[in-house]
Amino acid sequence: MTSIIMKSSYDYTFRREGKRILVLRDGVCVADWPYEFVKHAVLPLLKEQMLRCEELDKAEKIAFDSAILLRAGAPFVLSDRQDIKDEAVKLACHDRTIRLMPYIKSQEKFGHPTFEVLPPKPKTEVKP
């Protein structure tokens, strides 16, 4: 039996019974899944929810990185959450650090000048 005791108000235990996986909460079985179901449905769902949790946990950093992308001209951001997108746009427009990033090319335009080399002026002879 493999058991994981999680820090929460409940103690969760995962137990394998043959080809089935049981989830026990405080010793009471709350889920009884076939191995195949866990593999194809539960794990992907868990993974997705984990990513969502991580996205929330790191929302500030994702918004900052997205703002850099926006300032650099990329037409996308790193999250599909509307609040993170809004924050990224706000940072891209107003954050002083991002606006002054040296590697973001400025948009000024230059003319095309011409260099011309003139021949040396002849030396004037001084008469004795």
Added chain:
Amino acid sequence: MANALYDSGRAKFLEGTLDWDAHNIKMVLTDHGGDTPAVATDDFRDDISAGTIATSGNFAGKTTTAGVADMDDVTFTAVSGASVESCSSYRDVGTAATDPLIAYVDTATGLPVTPSGGDIVFRVDSGSNRYFKL
């Protein structure tokens, strides 16, 4: 690289410490064998002075209409020395360590230019962007 404003120069335009019309603006010719300017990090003339071949007088005929920096052609008198790969304009405050750099040009007809002892003339583009446009 390409023609560009120095990052610190752009900041100074925004901060109001660079006035194209009112300040004395000059240009230096730079030999990249002595120093290769870096627009992102160089901020004052002393950062590029190791490669300086010639320095112009103050720009004349400066205008700022519609954010376009324009001036009369710039003449460097009797230039000799190593070949020139770029030129940079700066505000002449008095000393190299306090002269802020403004614009860097390494893409121009005639560059690199090899001094022959005669004058070198920087002819400003007659198109809409002139020297540069903010």
